[in-house]
Amino acid sequence: MNHRTLGNVGAVSEVGYGAWQIGGDWGDVSESEAVDAVEAARDAGIDFFDTADVYGDGRSERIVGDVLEADIGSGDVTVATKAGRRLDPHVAERYTEENLRRFVDRSRENLGMETLDLVQLHCPPTDVYYRPETFDALATLADEGRIANYGVSVERVEEGLKAIAYPGVESVQIIFNPFRQRPAELFLDEAAARDVGVICRVPLASGLLTGALSRDTEFAADDHRSYNREGDAFDVGETFAGVPYEVGLDAADALAERAPATGDGLSLPGLSLRWILDHDAVTTVIPGSTTPEHIRSNAAVSDLDPLGEGDREAVDDVYDGFVREHVHQRW
Incomplete structure (x- = not known):
């Protein structure tokens, strides 16, 4: 597993683990499945774990904390969490010192x-970035010793650009x-120029870029891929x-058909993760999964060579032909 520097946080595995799925919003995940997933990630060389206080109302944090207790105590892992989405109403004015x-x-x-x-501030309203x-x-x-470092999780590029203007981010x-x-x-x-880490x-x-979904795939009622397709619960970009x-299905099919022709032999998720890591400004990528086999496969992408020109062209062509018009200017 290769490592990259995350701002002043330090070196972290360039493939991390996103712990949203073990908290909620992805259908039923048992306690044992969640524990096995975190253990698999650690065994695969992952030492960066990303969670949030609202993932399962704290369930994700508690599982991560319990499974990684020894590694947390020894400083062998970095755990990032998020705060702010517990606010109701979720408005900029409530991002106060008292609430944070x-x-x-907690x-x-x-x-x-x-x-x-x-x-990390958890995708706060845009106005928060205008509230020093x-x-x-x-x-x-941080001065009180409650946190060592802070950052932001954003929905839009513009929010990220505004955030990195604050020297402490x-x-x-x-x-x-x-x-x-x-x-x-x-x-x-811009982030690289300021030595700001990018997660x-x-x-x-x-799941679109796993190649495992189809028009016949059924999602559980408590899976956000069922209830948030129109952004009814939170930003539809999630x-x-x-x-x-x-x-997305058509685009994934087109990419899967074209990419193998380049001869690199990558799986669709491997291609996607490697494409992300080939951008030097990226610090770590945080796929989430509850399947140990998938977690190990994701982690192994760190050891792969950079993509060839054919793969990069395939990604760009599919993006331009299928996806760009739907997302590019929105976020």
Whole structure:
């Protein structure tokens, strides 16, 4: 497993583990499945784990904290969490020092950590990025020893660009994959210029880029791929990367058909993760899964050679032909 530097947080595995699925919103996941998934990730050389206080109302944090207790205590892993989405109503004015301290203290308890490695504002309203007092509050929590570092998780490129103007922001988490390419136009270069770490989420477009979904796939009622296709629960860009489902299936099929012709022999998810990692400004990519085999396969992408020109052209052609019009200017 190769490592890259995440701002002042330090070196982390370039393939991390996204722990949303073991918390909720992806159908039923048993406790034993969740534990096995985290253990598989650690055994595969992953030492960066991303969670949030709202994933299963703290379930994800608690499982990560319990399974990784020894590694957390020895400093052998980095655990990032997120705060803010517990606010109701979820408005910029409520991103106060008092509320953030309350959320952070709850996460510290869930994870069993005196000092959280990295706390990210969890896709806050855009107006938060125009409220210096919110970032001052994070700095205060760092001074108090509750958190070691802070960053943001954003929906839009513009939010990421605004966030990195604050000198204390060490990382930006953003959706970036072969079906969401806009961050490569400007944001990645700007983040690199400021030594800000970039965490890439939704790297497989909620399963579209695994090649395992079809028009006959049925999703559970409590799976966001069922109930959030139109953005009814949260930003639609979090579900299938914002690509209309049928369009995404066609695009995935086109990419799977074309990419093998280049001779690299990569699976579709391997191609997608390698494409992300081939951008030097990316620090870590955080696919989520509850299947140990998939987790090991994702981690192994770190050891693969960069993509060839044919694969890169295939990704760009499919994006331009199927996806760009649906997502590019929206996020």
